[in-house]
Amino acid sequence: MNATITLSKTEFAPGETIDGNISWHGFQDVGTAEVRLFWQTQGKGSRDVGVVAVETLDLPGPAEQRSFSFIAPSAPPSFSGQLISLIWGVELVLEPGGSASQDIVIAPRGKEIPLDHPEWLEISDPFPKKGRLGS
C-alpha cells in the first residue's frame, strides 16, 4: 500500500496556486479520499491545527492518480522561532487506509518568516497602508 503527493513546488506566496498530483495503490475498499490544505504549530507547547480547504474525491478506487489545486491563503504565514513554528502542509487522507503529507511554505515571497530577524515585519505586514500600532 502506498500513497503519495507530488507538488509542482513547495514555496508559495499568498494567492498563488498550489497544484499537484496525488496517487495511491493497494488500498482496498477506500470509502473516502480527501486532499486537505492545513497549517499546524509545532514547538514546546500544545499544538494548534487549522484545516483551510478540503477537496473530496468522488468514487475513489483501490488505485488512483488525480490532480488537485488550492489557492494559497494570505494568513497565517509560515514562520519559525525558538518556541513555535507554523507549518503549512498538504495531506492526502484515505479512509480507511492511509495518508501522506507534504510540508509547504506559504508566506510573502514564498519564504518562511524567521522570527529572529525583525525585518520580516517589513515584508509581511498585511495592512501596509493602514499603519501599525498607534498610527
Next chain:
Amino acid sequence: MVGDQRPLPEKGTPWIMKARDNPFRSERLEGLAFREPGFSWEELEARLTAAGGRGAIVGPEGHGKTTLLFEWRDRWEAAGWKTVFVRAGRGQRRLCEAQKRGLADAEAVFADSAEQLGWGGWREFLALTRSTKRVIITTHRPGRLATLHLCRTSPILLRELVNELHGPVNDCNALWKRHQGNLRNALRELYDKARQCP
C-alpha cells in the same frame, strides 16, 4: 527510531534551532508510544472487565496517563467501538455542554484529567455515563473509580525516550530526579537545551 544525534549544548550558547527542528517538540513527544516494564494490554483489559467496565488510570503529572488513555481509545476504535474522548481542562469543575452532548451515543468514554471535575461535575459525569459500556478516566490520585493501572516512570524509561527522540544524553538520572519523575517536564527542559544548539 533514533532521532537527531547532535549533542545538547551548554547553557548560554547562542541558539539557531527552530521550533520545527527541535527533537523535543510536542509533536514528537505525542508520537512516543506508551511503555512500562511488565505492562500488558491483556492484564489491563482483564482488570477493566473485573471492575465492571469502568476504572481509572492513576498517576502524577507527566507519568504517561494520557498517552496510555489515547492508545487504549485507538485500540477500541480499531475494534469498531464508538468512542468519545473528553478532557477536563485545568480548573474545569464541570464538563461543558458540547462535551456532555458527545457522551450520549458513546459505547466507550475516555475522560482525561477527571480529577479536575468538582463534586457536582463528577456526579453529573457519572449520571451521563450510567449506561455507557466502558468508562475509563485518568486521575492524579486513586478513588474516583477502581484503579486499573498505576503509571510509574524511572530514569531508565526517561533515557529510553530521550534515545528515541534525540540520542544519548548523559544526565538522565539527575534530570529525572530534578523533575520528580515528570517526564513531560524533563523533556521540556531538554527542548530548551536543544534550542540553544550552536
